[in-house]
Amino acid sequence: MSKNSVEIVVEEGKINIANDIIMTIAEYTAKEVEGIVSIKRGVPKVIAEYFNPPFDKGDIMYGKYEHEPVIINLSVILEYGYKIPKVVAKVQKKIAKNIKAMTDISVSRINVFVRDIVIK
Template sequence: MEMIADFEKTELGRIEIAPEVIEVITGLAAAEVDGVAHMSGGFVGDIAERLGRKNLAKGVKVEVGQKEAAVDVFLIVEYGYKIPEVARKIQENVQNAIENMTGLKVVEVNVHIVDVEFKSEKKTEPEEQPHRVR
């Protein structure tokens, strides 16, 4: 069952924020952090992307209540970055983005590092030796 946050009622009606909105905000905020190579959507998410569907909520799970949200982020870090620092920056960025955009209080941002990506160095071709004319 999908829960929709019904966190505010005004004289004109209710304001509802779907969990998918929180997922997209989380995914974008996490991807902004230096050192994040990719979000990890698992097998199904990766197939969907190969079929041309851009999934901005890839690698994100959320639980949304009336006034609070908890999120789990699954991602791949670039080799060479300090994982604890990257994870803390993700937690801060995600919390700030969700709280500023939705007004929900973020009670947890759990960061799951599932892999490390090694950047392959470009193979440099040996410089061509000029041909001498004799």
């Protein structure tokens, strides 16, 4: 399901947090991880089209029902010499932790696509 914000119901009312806010938190968090050079939102087109039906290319996806957590798609460029699985795992853990801490939103999955490696 695709929508523009996440709604949180609190005792005093409702809070709507825009997808861009969630993605901004994810991007800033990922950039803090050693080995990450650059961030791009979404899923690379070639990967999205590989799946049948095509994979949702959006930055943020939602489950079929309102109570299901958020899924984030993020593409990264890594610095040469770093262990890809180790860096990506660190990115995923930190993003989930920071989004939960700042918004109280649970992230069920963070799909990280390594798009390139650069030599600094």
